[in-house]
Amino acid sequence: MSTAPPSPSSQPPKPDSAWAPLAARLFRALWITQLVSNIGSWMQMVGAQWLLIGHDAALVTLVQTASSLPVVLLALPSGVVADRYDRRGVLLTAQLAMLAVSGVLTALAFADALTPMLLLVLTFLLGCGSALMGPAWQAIQPELVERRQLGQAAALGGLNMNLARAVGPAVGGVVVAAAGAGWVFAFNAASYLGIAVVLMLWRRPRTVAPGAGHEKLLSSIDAGRRYVRHAPDVRRVLLRMALFIPGGGALWALLPLVASRSLHLGSGGYGVLLGAVGAGAVAGAFVLPRSNRVLGANGTLCGGALILASVLVVLATVRVPWLGAVALLFAGLAWIGVLSTLNAAMQTRLPGWVRARGLAVYLLVFQGGQALVAPLWGALADRLGLAVPLLAGSTLLLLSAISVRRWPLLGAKGVDDPSPSEHWPVPPLVFEPGPTAGPVLITVSYRVAPGNETAFSDCMDHVARSRRRTGALTWGLYQDGQDPGHFIENYLVASWSEHLAQHSDRLTGTDRRYEERARRLLVPGTRPEVTHAFDASSGPVVPATTHPSWKGDGAP
Structure with missing residues (x-):
């Protein structure tokens, strides 16, 4: 179904090295261009939020909702598309669509014609592109690297996002302060070109999943829903995410308001705060393996929720910028610890035939949860001030940590084995039914x-x-x-x-x-x-x- 990746460099890393997947030229090219694109996305987020800082808190938090809401609407259809159609074509279409939307956003910003409503609508359209490509992007990883390197490839993907989180907001804040939001939008638009070029040069054969031509869209969605509903291990991962994200989402929804109202920082200072979260996440990527060995997956989930709860308390009470930045280093470490643990659990519990759809449900809970709670936190901040929603988010995270004992990720004896097993022979009927014959x-x-x-x-x-x-x-x-x-x-x-x-x-x-x-x-x-x-x-x-x-x- 897939083509072999291009040959690695003359002196590739050792197969068990964390950097081994980068020896494959296609993976390396996509990883680098994705890093540039992720930096552009974080710069764009800073520019969008900062343009709305003078408006109500609820309007500022709607930037996060506009970015995340498309996942609620498109996660399951995107998973079906990734399982049924040519994934290279899906990714290329999404990149070109986001390039066009970013071009419009840039032109309006330079023309000083970008109203809050237009900004939110265009941000929503960019989120639609991201929602479309998310399941397909994860599903092509086995085609880019050897199967034994999939773990390292996933870790490098997390490192990519968090390097961008560390660099993009800080650079975006400086650019907004020095030249205006239009230039960060322009960089984000240009960043989509790199991935598009690499995808166009990839000579991947056009393939269709077995039986895809006979399975309707709604039937494919229902098959994914049915699998998740009857897979206890998968449902437990989703439950843990659902319990973590309302409180954890308060950090991202309220951080621009903390920067401007509590710490009295400009766009550059806000970028530094986001960079601190990213730096903490990069450090967390290196700490996580030892944390899982010492604490186990459930201990990491509990510890991450407690750390993030403490950070929200600090942000609700301190008015010193450097103390806020130090606290956010720990927020980044806790955030990556929880999300990496849950993502790894989800990946290892899903069989190949429904992986994209299962991951789409995971993204639905993750991004959709943030989209739903962000305006609620903003509205609460408008009515009662910033301290109340920050402390409320901390309380929810504390409850999430406590609930790990009651609803943990299932232990080794309860984990399903998702490896394929073709132990049913084809039934020897005396006639050959058509594919749609049934029920x-x-x-x-x-x-x-x-x-x-x-x-x-x-x-x-x-x-x-x-x-x-x-x-x-x-x-x-x-x-x-x-x-x-x-x-x-x-x-x-x-x-x-x-x-x-x-x-x-x-x-x-x-x-x-x-x-x-x-x-x-x-x-x-x-x-x-x-x-x-x-x-x-x-x-x-x-x-x-x-x-x-x-x-x-x-x-x-």
Whole structure:
């Protein structure tokens, strides 16, 4: 599906080095151009927020909402697009669209015609471009580096963003103070060209995901939603993010107001404060591996929330700029610690077939949460002053830290194995249904050993989640009233192509493990009997006598 990355330099880093992925020329070129683009994005954010500083606090915080809200609207469709269509084309389209929007923003700024409403609308459109490219950008990483280097590649991606966070705001603040916001918008527009050029030079074959032509947009979205709903590990990651982001988002929503109203800084000083957060995040990227070894993932989540809660208390009470900057160093360290831990947990819990859609849901909770809480914090600041929302955010973070004990990330024994497992053979039907034929009713008959009935029923609860994750619309388990050892499982999938997807690429090691546990409780020497039945309301597809049951090895 992918092409091999260009050959590395003559003296590449060692394979286990943190810098090893940079030996691949395509990854290196995209990493460098992405760094420039991220710096431009942070410069643009500073310019946009500073243009609105003289207005109500709620209007200032709407810049963050305008940037994040598109993820709420487009996250799931973007994940489907990234799973179904040529990812290079998706990324290139998004870059060129953002270049055009940034060009309009720059022209209006230089013409002194940029009203607050226009600024927010154009910021929203830039956010739409970012929402479109987010899942596709993460999904192409296995095509850029060797599989064993994916961990290092993800770490370098985080380092990229935080280097930009350290440099971009400070540079943006200086440029705004010296030359005006128009020039930061112009730099941001130019920064999209680098990524666009690299993508145009990438000779990636146009590919389409298997079965994509038969799966409708809404069906693809529903498949992603269904997987997340029935994956406890994934839901726990999303819960931890949902508990962290309301309080954590107060930092980003209120920081420009803290800079101007509490610390009495200009645009350059605001840029320095954002740079302090970025510098702390860069340091956190190096501290995080040791933190996870010593504290574990849950300890890092708890510690990060406590540190960030303390920082908000400092910002609510101090009026000395250098003390605020020092506190923000720790804010950056805590922020990257929590987000990197949650992102890594999400990546390792998602199988390949639904990874982009699962990450889209993650981005929906992360960015959407910020978009929703930012105007609330701004409105509260307008009514009650800055100290109240900062202390309220600190309280929420404290509660988030306390809740880690009640709702932790699941431990090693509970983590799902997302590696693919093609342990179901293709069912030998006597005819070949069309891809859209359906719905399809799969029935599996089991002979359970005497005394194992309760244990078998408990094991099938896990099997039920497996069926629903991979495509089942309904599921049921029934016990024969005349023969207590005879259990019948049935579930319904929307189409034949959906069921074949279960066979070919949706099953994981976890699914296989749960099925094997249930099968160990059957009468020795027996195997499940499986039938596949098609909707006959408009007439039978084939004569009933020619559609036999299949006594397979337990695979539906």
